[in-house]
Amino acid sequence: MSVDSEKLSTLLHETRSFSPSDEFRAQANFNDETIYERAANDPEAYWALQAEQLTWFQPFENVLNWEPPHAQWFVGGKLNAAYNCVDRHAVGPRKNKAAIIWEGEPGDSRVLTYDMLRREVDKAAHALKGLGVQKGDRVTIYLPMIPELPISMLACAKIGAIHSVVFGGFSSKSLQQRLEDADAKVLITADGGWRRGGVIPLKANADEALSATKVENVVVVRRVGDSAGATMQEGRDVYWHDLMAKAPTTPFEAEPMDSEDILYLLYTSGTTGKPKGIVHSTGGYLTGANTSMRSVFDIKDEDVWFCTADIGWVTGHTYIVYGPLSAGATVVMYEGGPDYPGRDRFWEIVEKYGVTIFYTAPTSIRTFMKWGPEHPAAHDLSTLRLLGTVGEPINPEAWMWFHQHIGNERCPIVDTWWQTETGCAMIAPLPGIVPTKPGSATRAVPGIDVDVVDEHGQSVGFENGGYLVIKKPWPSMLRTVWGDDERFRNTYFGKFEGIYLPGDGAHLDEDGYVWILGRIDDVINVSGHRIGTAEVESALVSHSSVAEAAVIGRSHDIKGQAITAFVTVREGIETNQELVAALKQTVVEKIGAMARPEEIIFTAELPKTRSAKIMRRLLRDIAEGRVLGDTTTLADPSVVESLKSQYKEAD
Ligand code: 6R9
Numbered sequence: 001m002s003v004d005s006e007k008l009s010t011l012l013h014e015t016r017s018f019s020p021s022d023e024f025r026a027q028a029n030f031n032d033e034t035i036y037e038r039a040a041n042d043p044e045a046y047w048a049l050q051a052e053q054l055t056w057f058q059p060f061e062n063v064l065n066w067e068p069p070h071a072q073w074f075v076g077g078k079l080n081a082a083y084n085c086v087d088r089h090a091v092g093p094r095k096n097k098a099a100i101i102w103e104g105e106p107g108d109s110r111v112l113t114y115d116m117l118r119r120e121v122d123k124a125a126h127a128l129k130g131l132g133v134q135k136g137d138r139v140t141i142y143l144p145m146i147p148e149l150p151i152s153m154l155a156c157a158k159i160g161a162i163h164s165v166v167f168g169g170f171s172s173k174s175l176q177q178r179l180e181d182a183d184a185k186v187l188i189t190a191d192g193g194w195r196r197g198g199v200i201p202l203k204a205n206a207d208e209a210l211s212a213t214k215v216e217n218v219v220v221v222r223r224v225g226d227s228a229g230a231t232m233q234e235g236r237d238v239y240w241h242d243l244m245a246k247a248p249t250t251p252f253e254a255e256p257m258d259s260e261d262i263l264y265l266l267y268t269s270g271t272t273g274k275p276k277g278i279v280h281s282t283g284g285y286l287t288g289a290n291t292s293m294r295s296v297f298d299i300k301d302e303d304v305w306f307c308t309a310d311i312g313w314v315t316g317h318t319y320i321v322y323g324p325l326s327a328g329a330t331v332v333m334y335e336g337g338p339d340y341p342g343r344d345r346f347w348e349i350v351e352k353y354g355v356t357i358f359y360t361a362p363t364s365i366r367t368f369m370k371w372g373p374e375h376p377a378a379h380d381l382s383t384l385r386l387l388g389t390v391g392e393p394i395n396p397e398a399w400m401w402f403h404q405h406i407g408n409e410r411c412p413i414v415d416t417w418w419q420t421e422t423g424c425a426m427i428a429p430l431p432g433i434v435p436t437k438p439g440s441a442t443r444a445v446p447g448i449d450v451d452v453v454d455e456h457g458q459s460v461g462f463e464n465g466g467y468l469v470i471k472k473p474w475p476s477m478l479r480t481v482w483g484d485d486e487r488f489r490n491t492y493f494g495k496f497e498g499i500y501l502p503g504d505g506a507h508l509d510e511d512g513y514v515w516i517l518g519r520i521d522d523v524i525n526v527s528g529h530r531i532g533t534a535e536v537e538s539a540l541v542s543h544s545s546v547a548e549a550a551v552i553g554r555s556h557d558i559k560g561q562a563i564t565a566f567v568t569v570r571e572g573i574e575t576n577q578e579l580v581a582a583l584k585q586t587v588v589e590k591i592g593a594m595a596r597p598e599e600i601i602f603t604a605e606l607p608k609t610r611s612a613k614i615m616r617r618l619l620r621d622i623a624e625g626r627v628l629g630d631t632t633t634l635a636d637p638s639v640v641e642s643l644k645s646q647y648k649e650a651d
Pocket residue numbers: 268313314315389390391392393394415416417418419420421441502503504516518519611
């Protein structure tokens with residue numbers, strides 16, 4: 001292959017741009033443009049200033065020790081994450097402010113003020129300590145989206161124990177793998193969880209997972225009741241409510257943690273190999289989470305913050321628990337599905353609680369598009385002032401839909417690029433400063449140094465795509481992979497010395513804006529043109545009939561690879577040969593003939609991970625007639641089965 005053909009092409013041109021209103025800019029926490037330059041000139045000074053927003057038991061002596069690939073931030077400082085998220089707000093003016101407004105799927109709700117949250121966290125910390133949990137021990141948490149989940153995490157943090165949250169949708173096998181890898185001492189779970197009116201049998205899954213582990217105690221929250229069919233094992237299992245009833249009501253003294261002590265592990269699954277336990281520190285992580293709440297999300301005391309993620313993913317860790325609570329914000333937490341009982345549930349919640357900032361995923365927005373604008377239109381969304389997205393590239397059409405139908409063309413949108421490994425938003429607009437372009441996460445936040453480079457680590461400039469990299473360490477970066485520092489070095493720092501490699505393809509436009517092209521592993525090579533998945537998908541989604549699209553490259557005798565597109569249409573649209581032709585034509589017009597899909601397969605759903613990312617790898621397996629690889633992270637296995645049979649028919 002020639003050097004030229006190795007370049008990742010940049011294809012789609014988006015010219016729309018939206019500037020913040022004068023009104024938004026005037027009130028924004030961050031509205032002085034020079035912050036970017038000042039932070040770039042002295043990132044350590046910038047981050048030290050941000051870290052001072054936290055309460056330290058002992059001030060740090062040194063901002064950064066960097067021995068690539070290992071960073072230590074705020075060295076010598078001591079603090080406690082739970083103290084910062086709860087205790088410090090539970091005295092003074094925020095004492096009786098709502099910390100968590102929780103909405104259950106069946107319609108029950110619960111409000112915890114900062115003072116109430118402190119009492120609950122302290123009781124839970126006493127209870128866990130009573131079970132023998134100590135600083136540095138691992139506690140695995142396998143709970144649905146109920147208040148006991150953040151309470152458990154914060155109780156661990158208060159003791160100095162390391163929590164490892166496993167998403168409640170994971171199977172017993174996945175849970176077992178994570179319990180074993182972390183060598184967990186205690187598991188906190190529930191009898192069951194509600195999902196779209198049905199029950200997920202969490203305790204039964206846990207029992208299956210526990211047989212081969214060293215877990216000493218299982219704490220069980222009663223959420224569902226008898227219909228969950230949970231059984232308790234004498235001597236090992238205890239009910240949360242019994243423990244809490246017996247726990248002392250005296251304050252629990254927060255453990256002073258070293259800035260570099262581990263706050264939590266969170267497992268991410270790669271395409272191959274066992275899941276990686278991503279390790280986050282206390283001081284650096286909390287600084288990143290807290291800073292981005294103030295800068296990217298412009299959080300204020302009056303705000304009502306609603307992030308629709310599950311706490312089982314990093315988005316929930318950073319933007320339901322540690323970010324908003326460390327900032328003393330009011331957080332809306334919702335237990336269930338977006339279409340239960342109706343397709344307007346999120347909008348009903350926004351109206352009910354007067355949500356001001358709403359943060360969700362592109363895949364959800366594309367689903368809302370598919371369902372139609374009448375659902376949000378049925379509710380008063382006028383309290384909203386800022387919107388955000390995370391998880392995947394947002395197609396410009398989905399961005400515009402969000403802007404029009406949810407933001408009423410008034411709310412800035414922050415498209416936030418980041419990863420489990422980065423801990424908090426890295427590329428995202430500061431909404432009072434940076435004009436946005438639909439589909440771009442804009443530029444790195446202050447204090448973060450990103451670039452797009454070629455195979456040799458040279459900047460590629462504005463013409464072509466390449467590898468997205470982060471050139472300097474940042475406070476909330478992962479510290480290592482739990483139990484496997486070698487894997488940490490190889491995966492993230494193996495390609496370019498001392499430079500972090502996220503694994504995404506990207507290109508920069510003439511304004512220096514970053515456009516994510518998709519995962520490097522998913523890049524398609526058609527006759528020597530390397531094409532990112534995101535742009536072709538966005539071209540397809542720009543057609544008014546399309547709600548969602550996933551493209552993959554399948555092997556082709558002549559072209560090397562040919563593009564297969566899997567397309568979901570909007571409600572009420574008929575799928576026929578005319579539409580196929582029209583969609584191919586749209587791609588040719590928007591991008592060029594080399595990106596024309598060879599075939600288009602219509603499907604009611606796309607295979608997605610449980611964190612709602614499209615699994616292109618499985619689509620490739622289907623298109624190439626292979627046995628499917630690892631499907632354990634698939635949210636709905638039936639989607640793949642129906643696609644497989646459909647694909648055969650289309651052949
Ligand atoms: C927070 C989270 C990380 C991967 C990341 C990238 C994709 C996330 C994105 C985005 C384009 C955005 N991603 N945000 N791509 N634009 N705004 O999602 O973490 O689950 O670890 O996934 O998600 O490919 O590398 P995680």
